[in-house]
Amino acid sequence: GAVVSQHPSRVICKSGTSVKIECRSLDFQATTMFWYRQFPKQSLMLMATSNEGSKATYEQGVEKDKFLINHASLTLSTLTVTSAHPEDSSFYICSAPDHLGTYFGPGTRLTVL
Amino acid sequence: DAKTTQPPSMDCAEGRAANLPCNHSTISGNEYVYWYRQIHSQGPQYIIHGLKNNETNEMASLIITEDRKSSTLILPHATLRDTAVYYCIVLFPTGKLIFGQGTTLQVKP
Numbered sequence: 001g002a003v004v005s006q007h008p009s010r011v012i013c014k015s016g017t018s019v020k021i022e023c024r025s026l027d028f029q030a031t032t033m034f035w036y037r038q039f040p041k042q043s044l045m046l047m048a049t050s051n052e053g054s055k056a057t058y059e060q061g062v063e064k065d066k067f068l069i070n071h072a073s074l075t076l077s078t079l080t081v082t083s084a085h086p087e088d089s090s091f092y093i094c095s096a097p098d099h100l101g102t103y104f105g106p107g108t109r110l111t112v113l
Numbered sequence: 114d115a116k117t118t119q120p121p122s123m124d125c126a127e128g129r130a131a132n133l134p135c136n137h138s139t140i141s142g143n144e145y146v147y148w149y150r151q152i153h154s155q156g157p158q159y160i161i162h163g164l165k166n167n168e169t170n171e172m173a174s175l176i177i178t179e180d181r182k183s184s185t186l187i188l189p190h191a192t193l194r195d196t197a198v199y200y201c202i203v204l205f206p207t208g209k210l211i212f213g214q215g216t217t218l219q220v221k222p
Contacts, residue, residue, distance in 0.1 A: 004156075032208055043200075044157065044212040093156050097208025104149075104156035 002028045004096050006105035013084055014113055021079045021108045023050075023094030029074035030096035035067075038091040038107075050077040050094075084112045117201045122217045125195075131188040133216050135201030138182040144204055146177060148186045150197040151215075157200065160186065191220045 003026040013019050023033055031052045036044040048069055049057040056069035068080040077096075081088055093107045118136040125131040137146065145164050149157040161168055161175045163184070168175045174187040188195055200215040 006156075034209060036212075043198075043214050044151075046209070046211060049209060091154070095157075095208070095210065101159050101162065102147075102208045102210055103159065106156045107154070109154070 002026075002096075002098050002100070002103045004094065004103045004105040006092075006094060006108050008108060009106060010109045010111075012111045012113065015085050016083055018080055018082045019084055019110060021081070021092055021094075021110075023077045023079070023096070023105050025075045025096045025098075025103075028096075028098045030077075030098065031074060032097065033071060033077040034095045034102075035069065035077070035079050036093045036095070038093060044093060047079075050079075052077075081110065084110070086112045088112050117203055117213050119199075119201055119213065119216045121214065122219070124219050124221055125188075125191045127193060127220055127222050128190055131186075131191040131195065131218055131220070133186040133188075133199050133201075133218065134183065135186070136183045137201070137203045140181050140203050146175065146181075146184050147202045147204065147210070148173070148175065148199065149202065149210070150195075150199045152194075152197045157212075160199075191218075193220050193222065196220045 005024045007022045033050040035047045038044045047062045050069045050071040052071045058064045071077040089112045091107050094105045147162040148160040151157045161173050163175045177184045198215040198217050
């Protein structure tokens with residue numbers, strides 16, 4: 001199946017700093033990508049839909065000014081966690097669909113100290 | 114998208130078939146049934162999907178009842194590496210997946 005990559009796989013940052021996470025579709029183009037967050041022992045929670053060339057669509061309760069999403073090309077979406085705090089520590093996962101299905105990246109483990 | 118109900122956990126003996134049920138009584142005619150699994154600290158992995166007919170691939174089989182209100186994922190010969198959380202998701206295929214709590218499958222030696 002298609003491959004989705006994420007970078008970095010792990011990041012540790014200080015409280016108050018911003019962190020950028022990249023999601024790439026490696027062998028297909030994706031006009032839409034999705035960002036999820038997962039806390040320990042919980043299911044994945046959809047945060048937002050990233051749309052190439054237009055604004056992202058955020059799920060209810062997700063702060064768009066805190067979680068900035070940019071989908072500048074058909075193979076790259078970025079999620080920037082601005083002014084990160086310890087409660088933002090989580091596992092962030094992206095996905096991208098093609099005509100056959102939806103494929104997930106390996107996830108990014110964010111730890112905010 | 115239709116809601117799904119899965120048992121929170123199941124055990125299976127290694128080498129045996131694992132049968133994971135899913136109820137989706139409010140499924141509509143154009144919604145597909147998808148199954149994904151997540152092994153600890155990894156991104157979800159696609160397993161199989163179907164609309165009406167039973168489906169089989171190299172990983173698993175999907176049995177959908179005639180009224181489409183429930184389905185069963187079958188792992189024919191479970192191994193220890195199949196220990197994971199299995200998610201049943203019903204949706205119109207836009208790519209947007211909403212995850213429930215899933216079933217934690219523990220394969221035991």
